Amino acid sequence: xSGTPTSSADxxxxxxxxxxxxxxxxxxxxxxxxxxxxxxxVGAGLMLRILQPGGVTALQxxxxxxxxxxxxxxxxxxxxxxxxxxxxxxxxxxxxxxxRPALEAERRLPITRRTVLAMPVHNExxxxxxxALQASAExxxxxxxxxxxxxxxxxxxxxxxxxxxxARAVAVLQQRLExxxxxxxxxxxxxxxxxxxxxxxxxRRWGARYDFLVVLDADSRMSGEALLALVRAMxxxxxxxxxxxxxxxxxxxxxxxxxxxxxxxxxxxxxxAGQSCxxxxxxNYWGHNAILRLPAFMAHGGLPRLPGRPPLGGEILSHxxxxxxxxxRAGWQVQLETRIAGSFEEMPGNLLDYARRDxxxxxxxxxxxxxxxxxxxxxxxxxxxxxxxxxxLSSLLWLGVLLAGSLDATLRAQRRVADFDGAAPLxxxxxxxxxxxxxxxxxxxxxLLLLPKLLGLLLALxxxxxGYGGRRRLLTGALLExxxxxLLAPVMMAFHSAFVLGVLTGTSVxxxxxxxxxxxxxxxAALRHGGPFALLGALWAGLVLWLAPTLLWWLSPVWFAxxxxxxxxxxxxxxxxxxxxxxLGLLKTPEECSASTLLGDxxxxxxxxxSLHPPPPExxxxxxxxxxxxxxxxx
Numbered sequence: 001x002s003g004t005p006t007s008s009a010d011x012x013x014x015x016x017x018x019x020x021x022x023x024x025x026x027x028x029x030x031x032x033x034x035x036x037x038x039x040x041x042v043g044a045g046l047m048l049r050i051l052q053p054g055g056v057t058a059l060q061x062x063x064x065x066x067x068x069x070x071x072x073x074x075x076x077x078x079x080x081x082x083x084x085x086x087x088x089x090x091x092x093x094x095x096x097x098x099x100r101p102a103l104e105a106e107r108r109l110p111i112t113r114r115t116v117l118a119m120p121v122h123n124e125x126x127x128x129x130x131x132a133l134q135a136s137a138e139x140x141x142x143x144x145x146x147x148x149x150x151x152x153x154x155x156x157x158x159x160x161x162x163x164x165x166x167a168r169a170v171a172v173l174q175q176r177l178e179x180x181x182x183x184x185x186x187x188x189x190x191x192x193x194x195x196x197x198x199x200x201x202x203x204r205r206w207g208a209r210y211d212f213l214v215v216l217d218a219d220s221r222m223s224g225e226a227l228l229a230l231v232r233a234m235x236x237x238x239x240x241x242x243x244x245x246x247x248x249x250x251x252x253x254x255x256x257x258x259x260x261x262x263x264x265x266x267x268x269x270x271x272x273a274g275q276s277c278x279x280x281x282x283x284n285y286w287g288h289n290a291i292l293r294l295p296a297f298m299a300h301g302g303l304p305r306l307p308g309r310p311p312l313g314g315e316i317l318s319h320x321x322x323x324x325x326x327x328x329r330a331g332w333q334v335q336l337e338t339r340i341a342g343s344f345e346e347m348p349g350n351l352l353d354y355a356r357r358d359x360x361x362x363x364x365x366x367x368x369x370x371x372x373x374x375x376x377x378x379x380x381x382x383x384x385x386x387x388x389x390x391x392x393l394s395s396l397l398w399l400g401v402l403l404a405g406s407l408d409a410t411l412r413a414q415r416r417v418a419d420f421d422g423a424a425p426l427x428x429x430x431x432x433x434x435x436x437x438x439x440x441x442x443x444x445x446x447x448l449l450l451l452p453k454l455l456g457l458l459l460a461l462x463x464x465x466x467g468y469g470g471r472r473r474l475l476t477g478a479l480l481e482x483x484x485x486x487l488l489a490p491v492m493m494a495f496h497s498a499f500v501l502g503v504l505t506g507t508s509v510x511x512x513x514x515x516x517x518x519x520x521x522x523x524x525a526a527l528r529h530g531g532p533f534a535l536l537g538a539l540w541a542g543l544v545l546w547l548a549p550t551l552l553w554w555l556s557p558v559w560f561a562x563x564x565x566x567x568x569x570x571x572x573x574x575x576x577x578x579x580x581x582x583x584l585g586l587l588k589t590p591e592e593c594s595a596s597t598l599l600g601d602x603x604x605x606x607x608x609x610x611s612l613h614p615p616p617p618e619x620x621x622x623x624x625x626x627x628x629x630x631x632x633x634x635x
Contacts, residue, residue, distance in 0.1 A: 084274030223342030241332025318364025349518025467590025537562025
């Protein structure tokens with residue numbers, strides 16, 4: 001099929017234009033845009049008044065521009081979180097705004113479609129892959145509806161030793177599931193196109209056999225009830241091409257992992273509800289723990305290859321945003337469904353592994369900037385591309401604001417004031433500092449940053465405190481998480497700034513297996529990666545102390561955290577420290593208890609012998625490459 005945009009007449013003819021009823025959608029989006037614009041104007045106005053005494057220089061203009069961009073970014077996040085808070089407080093469905101979410105009516109629908117659960121893997125630890133897949137499979141079997149599903153392990157493993165162990169482990173799992181749930185295994189001879197190419201190859205060979213596709217990562221775990229809810233939602237919403245759930249981090253055993261798991265449990269449902277409210281039919285795809293309508297995905301989800309060389313050209317690394325945009329361009333709704341519980345994932349367990357994953361995501365999201373002018377895309381998809389890139393560019397912008405502000409303050413401190421001029425010798429000109437405006441702007445900025453955390457905490461205190469160990473432990477955990485976030489933010493700012501500069505200067509990234517287990521960071525690695533940040537913090541603090549000492553304390557949260565970077569990296573993976581936190585009953589989450597069966601490994605790792613069942617007969621389908629750009633050369 002053609003990759004050109006689908007007209008509104010074509011959409012209506014196919015019965016897709018109606019989709020799910022989403023009332024007041026234009027009003028929701030306009031209200032958010034208005035609130036963000038007004039907030040940004042207030043922040044930019046305050047900054048301009050702070051910079052004005054003595055005249056605005058080119059350096060100060062640069063500070064104002066960088067500050068305005070970053071201020072708009074945090075204002076958007078804050079107002080979106082407030083939307084989510086109000087919706088959850090009122091018990092409203094973020095999509096339909098109804099008191100009774102559509103899921104309640106859909107829960108009574110019989111399952112009538114064939115769904116495949118596909119797990120792409122690439123040089124992963126086979127025991128962990130099989131344990132995660134078995135947990136989801138057993139939960140699905142327990143619902144009594146497993147006959148409507150099949151499983152696929154789509155191996156892109158390039159290490160022959162890992163592949164041999166992987167095949168044996170899957171063969172043993174096939175024997176365990178035999179007669180209850182079909183499991184198939186396919187290994188590609190090469191990993192062309194990486195994960196997106198893996199899924200595309202599966203669609204070409206077997207996609208026509210199924211109606212829906214649920215994509216799982218190697219660390220994904222989904223309950224049987226969550227899978228049934230996704231299938232029923234797709235059956236009931238014929239105009240929807242993709243539904244994304246909100247996967248929560250689980251099974252974390254390090255301080256960094258426990259903090260991230262706690263924060264996601266506390267804040268992610270509210271933040272996702274806010275996003276779902278204004279994104280509605282043009283939500284994003286996060287690459288896993290989501291269901292896709294296979295005919296629509298196969299017709300419109302094929303990825304182009306960006307012209308030019310990596311890192312900004314070549315294969316698109318962050319494929320999921322683009323696939324969502326292509327589906328929406330073809331007229332299919334893409335939804336973020338926040339009411340489906342039982343969607344989980346694991347994550348890197350220390351600061352260094354987390355930063356390595358972000359390095360790949362930085363490159364992928366910066367590639368999206370080249371697609372902003374692609375023909376036929378919905379304006380919100382273009383916004384998703386911009387916001388995805390801004391998640392990493394904002395770090396470089398903040399660093400630029402801080403460095404430029406330090407330079408400006410230093411120049412002002414060193415500048416000799418012209419007390420008198422020749423025209424009016426009796427009337428001196430004194431630059432007037434505005435400390436009250438600085439405090440107001442600082443307060444507004446902190447409010448925007450901290451309000452989402454406060455709102456999420458209020459919701460949990462009112463409804464879910466017991467799952468966190470009671471209100472006292474919940475409050476203590478929230479304070480601990482907030483303090484850790486303040487310490488880690490400058491370090492992640494430095495990492496992201498280095499990543500962005502690396503991409504912009506032509507450094508590409510390798511696609512390696514993601515470390516998912518919580519592992520310690522050795523001191524040599526912590527010093528090698530954190531040492532340059534500590535040196536930057538020391539030089540920064542020393543120069544400010546020497547040239548503009550009154551600025552030192554204003555910047556102390558930044559340079560102090562950078563000084564601690566090696567220690568923070570080292571401590572982030574310490575299981576001993578995580579054990580002490582657990583013994584105090586802190587950073588506990590409700591999901592650990594409510595989904596303990598799904599999240600635990602009930603059987604020994606399947607390493608025995610067994611023979612793989614052959615994959616099912618192929619049923620070739622179409623997966624055309626889509627045309628996204630009019631230009632032939634990189635911008």
